[in-house]
Amino acid sequence: MIGGDSAIPLLLPSESVADWQPVADYLDHRCGALDCHGDLQRNLVIWGCNGLRFSPTDVPGCRTGPNAPNTTSDEYDATYRSLVGLEPLVMSQVLTGGGQEPDLLTFVRKARGEENHKGGALIVPGDAQDICITSWLAGSTNATACTQAIDTTP
Amino acid sequence: MKQGPFFTGVFVATWLAAASCVDPVHQSEVNALGPEAAGVSPGPTHRPGQPCLTCHGGSGPGDPTFVTAGTVYLNSYTAGTTSYAPLVGGDVHLVDARGLTYDATTNAAGNFYVTTDDWSPTFPLGNTPVDSGIAAQPLDISVAATMGGTDTTPMTTAIERGGVYASCAYCHFDPPGPTSPGHVYQQ
Numbered sequence: 304m305i306g307g308d309s310a311i312p313l314l315l316p317s318e319s320v321a322d323w324q325p326v327a328d329y330l331d332h333r334c335g336a337l338d339c340h341g342d343l344q345r346n347l348v349i350w351g352c353n354g355l356r357f358s359p360t361d362v363p364g365c366r367t368g369p370n371a372p373n374t375t376s377d378e379y380d381a382t383y384r385s386l387v388g389l390e391p392l393v394m395s396q397v398l399t400g401g402g403q404e405p406d407l408l409t410f411v412r413k414a415r416g417e418e419n420h421k422g423g424a425l426i427v428p429g430d431a432q433d434i435c436i437t438s439w440l441a442g443s444t445n446a447t448a449c450t451q452a453i454d455t456t457p
Numbered sequence: 458m459k460q461g462p463f464f465t466g467v468f469v470a471t472w473l474a475a476a477s478c479v480d481p482v483h484q485s486e487v488n489a490l491g492p493e494a495a496g497v498s499p500g501p502t503h504r505p506g507q508p509c510l511t512c513h514g515g516s517g518p519g520d521p522t523f524v525t526a527g528t529v530y531l532n533s534y535t536a537g538t539t540s541y542a543p544l545v546g547g548d549v550h551l552v553d554a555r556g557l558t559y560d561a562t563t564n565a566a567g568n569f570y571v572t573t574d575d576w577s578p579t580f581p582l583g584n585t586p587v588d589s590g591i592a593a594q595p596l597d598i599s600v601a602a603t604m605g606g607t608d609t610t611p612m613t614t615a616i617e618r619g620g621v622y623a624s625c626a627y628c629h630f631d632p633p634g635p636t637s638p639g640h641v642y643q644q
Binding site for chain 1: 599616622628636
């Protein structure tokens with residue numbers, strides 16, 4: 304709820320590990336490079352091991368191994384807040400509709416190239432990247448699609 | 458000769474046109490790079506470690522225009538060290554979004570550059586699009602065979618777009634921290 308006595312009930316997408324982390328990992332991989340959204344000057348800021356780090360002691364670069372300092376919980380949280388905070392009312396409207404109109408959201412339109420985007424049209428409706436995002440907005444993340452999206456894109 | 462309002466108008470219009478061609482943001486980025494180092498003239502070995510495409514990205518004042526460029530050093534960042542040995546003769550293996558490749562070699566300063574006349578890649582560099590059917594490939598920076606080395610350091614993220622962003626130093630600057638992995642190095 305936002306706004307005290309005149310609060311507007313807002314629906315927010317899931318931030319659970321199962322639902323959000325596959326999406327966040329995909330966004331970090333695809334959109335979070337330091338020359339793109341891994342930059343604090345962007346409206347949408349993405350944190351993660353591929354780019355911008357949250358802790359002042361971490362540096363960009365994903366590692367392998369059991370104790371590897373990869374994307375942290377702070378980074379997952381920060382990216383979630385950045386994305387959800389872009390258009391919270393529209394986000395709520397999309398979720399109210401069961402995620403059936405994801406392109407009401409600017410970030411979806413930009414990723415699809417339906418709106419001017421410096422990075423160009425990166426996803427095609429129905430591809431693994433698109434399914435990763437839209438399934439999250441629809442309430443049940445398709446983690447397989449997110450993994451596939453990471454494996455098949457720059 | 459006394460000049461009338463027409464000449465004054467022409468002068469003002471010309472001045473405004475010239476002034477409007479200057480991008481103050483770009484100009485401030487160029488100015489921030491400072492003067493040339495003592496004893497080094499503008500050329501292939503000048504300004505190692507700086508973001509080359511600030512000047513050579515198409516908005517001037519550098520000529521030629523680069524697709525991508527940067528400096529590669531032998532070793533990684535060490536606190537307290539301000540000067541690093543360049544990687545001379547290193548092979549920078551670039552792959553564009555279509556899977557087309559280009560190899561550049563680092564010079565005596567560790568600099569490499571690819572001009573727009575040399576190569577016209579499709580960004581992002583370093584990997585391939587969803588529908589290309591080509592396996593994902595990282596950028597590679599490796600020692601040239603002529604040096605007898607085989608060490609390769611792959612870059613795991615792509616260079617998403619051109620212009621100043623395609624300078625190594627746009628992302629890779631010292632010291633390493635949350636916004637930079639530090640300068641590019643080979644070993």
